[in-house]
Amino acid sequence: MATQFVNCRQCISGTLISRPLTISSSGLIIPNTPLPPGTQTIDLQNAIIAPGFIELQINGALGFHFAHANTPEIYTAGVQKLARFLPQTGVTGFFPTVPTVSSRVFKQVLPHLAPREEEGAATVLGAHVEGPFLAPSKKGAHDASNMFIPSSATLEGVYGEQNLKNSIKVCTLAPELPGALEHIKKLKNEYRVSVSMGHSAANYAQGVEGMKAGANLITHTFNAMNPLHHREPGLPGLLSSPTPPYFSLIADSIHLHPNIVVFAYRSSPSHCILVTDSIELSGLPDGIYPGHAQIPLQQQKTGNKVTILGTDTLIGTCIGLDECVRNLMAWAGIRVEEAVRCVTENVVKAVGIRDRGMLEAGRRGDFVVLSEEGVVGSTWMAGRKIWERA
Template sequence: MSDLQAISGARIFDGQGWHDDAALLTEFGHVSGIVRAADVPAHAERVTLAGGMLVPGFVDLQVNGGGGVLFNNDPTLSGIRTICAAHAQFGTTALLPTLITDTVPVNVAAIAAGKAAADAAVPGFIGLHLEGPHLSLARKGTHHPDLIRPMDAEDCARLIAARAELPNLLVTVAAETVEPAMIAALQAAGIVVSIGHSDAGFDVATAAFEAGATMATHLFNAMSQLGNREPGVVGAVLASPHVHAGLIADGIHVHPAAIRAALRAKHGTGHIFLVTDAMSQTGTDLTSFTLNGRTITRANGALRLDDGTLAGADLDMINAVEFMHSTIGLTLDEALRMAALYPAEAMGIADLHGHLGPGALASFVHLDDARRVSATWISGRQVFQV
């Protein structure tokens, strides 16, 4: 059997443009190229699909759980395996299991699980996202207030040490709870710093971005809003050309009009990209679960605490893409880039993820003509099929 595989029978989107009557060539887990179907090498193993489209695998930088597992409740290698497998059925081929604000021992366990997942090469695992505990009480959202605290030198050192154990590390902090010098130290150590759950004003948020933060966590949600005299964190994100921003595109977290306005306002190398902020319910029929001893209920497309506070999202990546395309009105090309290329760029991993150019990992999704996931491949291996 040849190591070269040729997949044809579907339109191919490489991350920039479409290819018709073409074949995707993969070899040793990477993309070799895209050629005309008539030019497939004779020795290639052929896979012929029945229509639809092949698109780059989705990259989700905020995944709290899936498959019945919440990472906070099961910060283990097996928990990460379950989460990654649950999201593969919705087209996600690279993700960051996300730990919501918790105790130091749980953070330590999560980092150890991440190292084990990297060592085991768990399909879809690309690192961790530690969301908190260094957040704003005023913008805590579902994060437990008793566990929120400013960052100290020991916390900073623990994160820097964790980065050396992980392929990628993203941390969400509030601009007002972490000194710019600490943000600079984290960034210098290779950690991607995101501003979120922050009540900072425009100047403080901008200073955090100038210090080395390059991302914002779930734009509009749990952050100071854009005002006429105080533009807040939202204004700082939109005004900072290099800053990327995650977006929960479910029609509940952010109004469609606000999404359209933000897309028009954002310019520069930083883009708005899609995240699911999914919890343990993804891929299951769960109607409730617990986080830090509090019950979260799933109903009417949302996840909420008993007081009505949104607690993550009842969302998967293919539905986020569909929302951006069908409701917001983006071209399918751009909606797909928001789910794949732009988050890969935000994490600095676009050499391997988010597109189907030569040398990229052969991680891609087969969508049918109704844009539903039919099959998912990670690094050249099929991990899901309807």
């Protein structure tokens, strides 16, 4: 039967609106009137509800990394384990991110990352491939030996045609590389893949050309790219454009100083996206861990920070997306309804998703119950509770 959630305040485009939320028996949001016969009512006691969070860039958690090629059974079990873990951070949909690995590994893992749903777990929305068409000078923790110049390799040769059609939904590449603009056009126009610019030494003009070709995102802005300079702003300079790209930020105070996060957010709150870039050590104790297909070196985990052992080179973070939301709230002095746009509405607009990410009729009834401070109290998918804080 349908369910109407009453006595709640909904996060709508950065504002709070007090009105019921009605979800049909099939899990879709429907108008509040007329109600289907037998509709049940649930009182949320004036709680704040936001669309389920969408994670655009996550590499792994709980010891599982999407670059860990293994048997199909073990790999699928790892994806499922992570999908069941994420709702406790408010996430109801995510893009498993495969960083720069060999073409063999891409072709081995990507078939298992096609969009799919499983009851009681966050939805796999398709793969985000972060590489291998990246600038070696901005490789960060990526393995440069697996990188390609776009003009020297086809998309189909690297990823596999069926993976481009069925699994890949987002691709990060460096727009200044020879052949990159042609790859951007093909990804966007032929395969309907959203293209993000990152791990790049592009100057501002090259970033503009990337956008003209069809890129509409910037990956973990400021990290692994030329810094913002007053005479040559590089990719970060695009944020102040009249029609800016969507841009992701890792709000963990490790990758970026809090004031830089606020600086970028205030440039365009409607285009800001928070990501974790979380890796497989998320949820594990601090310590030294082995590498894998992307990083063939030992890793040091200290709190949320993970580096290549013996260096200051960042591999990623272990922060949750809900903590990123709370950080933005604190650093920018904004309310929860403003901050959650950066993990809901802005994300789905950036990648063209129309079935979730906003609390409006026709979309999925995925939502999170939040406190004023941004703490997740419970997570619901298709109108059914799948996680609740003890």
